[in-house]
Amino acid sequence: MGRVFLACAAVTFLLVLIATAPDTRPVISASSQVVHRPVAQDGPGLRALQARYKTLSKQLFQLKPTQPYILVDTARNRLYVKHQGEVVLDAIASTGSGTILDKPGDDSSQWIFDTPRGEFLVQSKLTKPTWIKPDWAFIEEGLGLPKNAAERAEQGVLGDYALGFGKGYFIHGTLYTRLLGKNVTHGCIRLNDTDLKGVYTLARVGTPIMIF
Amino acid sequence: MNFCAILLLFALTTPSWGKDLEAFPNLNLNNHRSVQEATRVLEEELKLAARPHTYVLIDLVGNTIHIKGRGVELHHMPIAQWSVGSWEKLTGIHRLVARPQVVRRKIEPGKGDEQEPISLADMPTDYDLSFSSGLTINVAPLAAKDNLVQAITFMGKFWWRRLKNWTSMIGTDQPSTSAAPLEVTVSVDHAQSLAWSLVDGMAVLIRRAADQ
Numbered sequence: 001m002g003r004v005f006l007a008c009a010a011v012t013f014l015l016v017l018i019a020t021a022p023d024t025r026p027v028i029s030a031s032s033q034v035v036h037r038p039v040a041q042d043g044p045g046l047r048a049l050q051a052r053y054k055t056l057s058k059q060l061f062q063l064k065p066t067q068p069y070i071l072v073d074t075a076r077n078r079l080y081v082k083h084q085g086e087v088v089l090d091a092i093a094s095t096g097s098g099t100i101l102d103k104p105g106d107d108s109s110q111w112i113f114d115t116p117r118g119e120f121l122v123q124s125k126l127t128k129p130t131w132i133k134p135d136w137a138f139i140e141e142g143l144g145l146p147k148n149a150a151e152r153a154e155q156g157v158l159g160d161y162a163l164g165f166g167k168g169y170f171i172h173g174t175l176y177t178r179l180l181g182k183n184v185t186h187g188c189i190r191l192n193d194t195d196l197k198g199v200y201t202l203a204r205v206g207t208p209i210m211i212f
Numbered sequence: 213m214n215f216c217a218i219l220l221l222f223a224l225t226t227p228s229w230g231k232d233l234e235a236f237p238n239l240n241l242n243n244h245r246s247v248q249e250a251t252r253v254l255e256e257e258l259k260l261a262a263r264p265h266t267y268v269l270i271d272l273v274g275n276t277i278h279i280k281g282r283g284v285e286l287h288h289m290p291i292a293q294w295s296v297g298s299w300e301k302l303t304g305i306h307r308l309v310a311r312p313q314v315v316r317r318k319i320e321p322g323k324g325d326e327q328e329p330i331s332l333a334d335m336p337t338d339y340d341l342s343f344s345s346g347l348t349i350n351v352a353p354l355a356a357k358d359n360l361v362q363a364i365t366f367m368g369k370f371w372w373r374r375l376k377n378w379t380s381m382i383g384t385d386q387p388s389t390s391a392a393p394l395e396v397t398v399s400v401d402h403a404q405s406l407a408w409s410l411v412d413g414m415a416v417l418i419r420r421a422a423d424q
Contacts, residue, residue, distance in 0.1 A: 098330030119264035142322025183329040192260035
């Protein structure tokens with residue numbers, strides 16, 4: 001009986017200690033009202049700070065694209081064309097599958113099929129593009145690499161248009177429209193014919209593409 | 213009369229200082245500490261927004277994680293709760309050393325479409341983010357209210373971290389150096405979404421709560 005009492009007392013003591021420990025980590029819920037004072041009181045006067053804040057806000061605002069830009073959400077497989085905060089075009093896309101493929105003859109090297117993230121620019125606008133199949137396309141299919149470059153060219157698989165944004169990545173069409181909305185590509189961004197035409201019309205060479 | 217009409221037209225068409233120009237619409241402009249902190253963050257953000265890279269802003273005042281590029285918000289995720297161990301470590305621009313580990317599926321050549329692509333569901337929900345500055349941010353998933361096991365696990369982890377933090381403080385009277393200076397709790401979906409959106413070397417800014 002005494003041992004049970006002692007054990008209970010020890011546990012209670014421990015819990016009280018934890019609860020009353022000098023906690024430097026206040027847990028803040030989104031709606032809590034806890035007061036923090038981490039920022040030093042010293043510094044320029046309030047008016048000068050307000051003016052500085054407004055100037056910086058304006059500078060940040062001026063960095064925003066003034067022309068239409070393309071926004072790609074690779075997690076949800078959506079592509080938007082936005083202009084001054086408004087969505088001009090909203091399309092279901094297919095982006096990188098995130099899978100990997102070993103490079104033959106090189107144990108330490110592999111292809112990673114991610115859509116690159118960050119900011120890019122439309123570098124080229126093509127009509128009736130021809131797909132020049134890269135090495136991974138043959139290896140993935142279990143085929144040997146062609147000796148003749150002409151064997152790499154494949155017509156009609158990229159749709160009517162393609163917008164290049166560097167390092168062999170394109171926004172292009174697809175024959176596999178049932179896979180739109182899924183992460184299935186080797187890094188390119190696929191759209192259906194209608195949306196592809198819309199993006200091609202709205203974008204110019206130099207249009208920013210923001211991918212996250 | 214005509215003069216009044218011209219004046220009214222001028223007032224309507226001239227870009228005035230409005231909320232849309234403000235970097236932080238939730239900022240209390242009369243609070244010295246808040247404006248000081250917002251100004252500090254803006255100074256840092258301008259450096260990032262001037263370059264063609266996406267970056268993350270963790271806003272502990274607005275309880276939101278923003279993914280941004282060129283000052284434009286690309287995506288945002290609400291923070292359910294957060295706790296801070298060391299306010300001082302949160303200032304400056306932090307570069308992500310490595311994004312959370314993800315198990316990628318390997319393509320077996322010649323097997324066609326059989327390889328399952330990676331998806332948001334493959335992303336981790338509870339992980340640490342390490343930065344070149346030495347900062348660590350712990351991202352934890354919010355337990356679903358209707359899931360008792362998840363709730364118990366969440367509480368267990370929370371108290372375990374707190375106990376570890378407290379025991380490491382005994383005798384030193386200093387905040388634990390092993391504990392993450394910042395812990396953010398977001399929904400499971402948003403934890404996975406954040407893990408997805410992060411890339412190696414990505415810059416992270418934190419707006420500290422100067423007041424609540």
